[in-house]
Structures are given as structure tokens and as C-alpha cells.
Amino acid sequence: MRFVAAMAVAISHFTYSGIVNGKISGATLPIISSISRYGYLGVDLFFVISGFVIAHSSISKSLRMFVASRVARLWPAYLACATISTLLISTCRPSWRSGVSLREYLVNLTMVPNLINVDYIEPVYWTLWSELRFYIMVAILTTIGISRGRLIGLAWA
Structure with a gap:
């Protein structure tokens, strides 16, 4: 389900965001674009499910093990993604980003560059700070x- x-969010970014920004026409992808405009709801669904997964993953574990x-x-997955993103951004030079400095890359490896006013390599990485909280x-x-029961109840909140 996560x-x-x-995927709902990713498809929304690919289609609906492109339509809003004039990069692609809604007529090009009529069925997908009419649905994908609601892909942002995937963020809420992802975090609700994550609340349960996180609460469950803490059961019977010491703080150190958790x-x-x-x-x-x-x-490890974040390291791979951040490295690939840095290499692609630095070599392809997309219009929205001029490159990634070594400092930005290293600070991003903490997963919380926003805490010291450094931009995320990829804007979508903001979700990691929410998950870390x-x-x-x-x-x-x-x-x-x-x-555990109270944590599951908190996850519903």
C-alpha cells in the first residue's frame, strides 16, 4: 500500500505538475491527468501507513536496536539516491538546479540539511525529515x- x-505521488508529479507548469498538455494524457491531480493524497496515505509501520517496528526492541x-x-538507499541525484544534476544541469556542491552533498547525507539552511538535493527528500521526526x-x-497499543492509537491520530 505504501x-x-x-506511485500516486510520483505519477502526479510527472503528469499533473507538468500540466500546471505548461510542460505537457492535459489533452496528451486525459485519463491519467484527470486522476493524477489527486496524487498528492498519496503523501497523507503514505504517512498514515508509515505511522503504523514505525509503531510496529518499535515493538520488543531496545532503543539502540530500534x-x-x-x-x-x-x-543506504538514501545514500544511493542522493549520490545518483547529485551526479545527474551535476552532469545534466536541469533548468531548475545549476549543480550540487560537495558541501551540499555532504550536508544532505545527514538527511536533515534544512536544519542548517541547506537545500535538499531533490525537493522530495523533505519527507525524510518528517519520517525522522x-x-x-x-x-x-x-x-x-x-x-504498543497506545502507539498504535497515536498512529491513528
């Missing part, structure tokens, strides 16, 4: 003894 939510499992899950909240709540 894949479906992520953090290690989250880092092991996210950071969920992880921090779950880590704090489980450390102070909030139960």
Missing part, C-alpha cells in the same frame, strides 16, 4: 514506557 501511495534498524533500512517521537515514547 508503494501505491508513493535506531540501528531504522538507520540500516533508510540510510516520527522515529524520534516513537523512540522517546517507547523509552518512557508507552505501550
Whole structure:
């Protein structure tokens, strides 16, 4: 389901954003573009599902194990994506970005460049800061003894 939510957002960016910005015509993709304008709802769906996944992933784990499992899950894929994005942006020079400096790249590897006023390599990486805040909240709540049931209830909120 998270894949479906992520794909809804990606298709929306590809089609509807292009229509809004005049890059492609809505007539070119009439069926897809009439649906894809609602792809932004995939972000909400993705975060709701992530709330449950994060709460579930914290069960029966120490704080150290929880953090290690989250880092092991996210950071290698992020490193690969950030590196590929940097190489593509630096070699292809898209109209929306002139390049990525070594400093920007290294700061982005922290996953929270916005905390020190550095732009994300790719704008979509803002979602990682939101996910990291969920992880921090779950880590704090489980450390102070909030139960699984209450975490699941919090995920509904």
C-alpha cells in the first residue's frame, strides 16, 4: 500500500505538475491527468501507513536496536539516491538546479540539511525529515514506557 501511495505521488508529479507548469498538455494524457491531480493524497496515505509501520517496528526492541534498524533500512538507499541525484544534476544541469556542491552533498547525507539552511538535493527528500521526526517521537515514547497499543492509537491520530 505504501508503494501505491508513493506511485500516486510520483505519477502526479510527472503528469499533473507538468500540466500546471505548461510542460505537457492535459489533452496528451486525459485519463491519467484527470486522476493524477489527486496524487498528492498519496503523501497523507503514505504517512498514515508509515505511522503504523514505525509503531510496529518499535515493538520488543531496545532503543539502540530500534535506531540501528531504522538507520540500516533508510540510510543506504538514501545514500544511493542522493549520490545518483547529485551526479545527474551535476552532469545534466536541469533548468531548475545549476549543480550540487560537495558541501551540499555532504550536508544532505545527514538527511536533515534544512536544519542548517541547506537545500535538499531533490525537493522530495523533505519527507525524510518528517519520517525522522516520527522515529524520534516513537523512540522517546517507547523509552518512557508507552505501550504498543497506545502507539498504535497515536498512529491513528
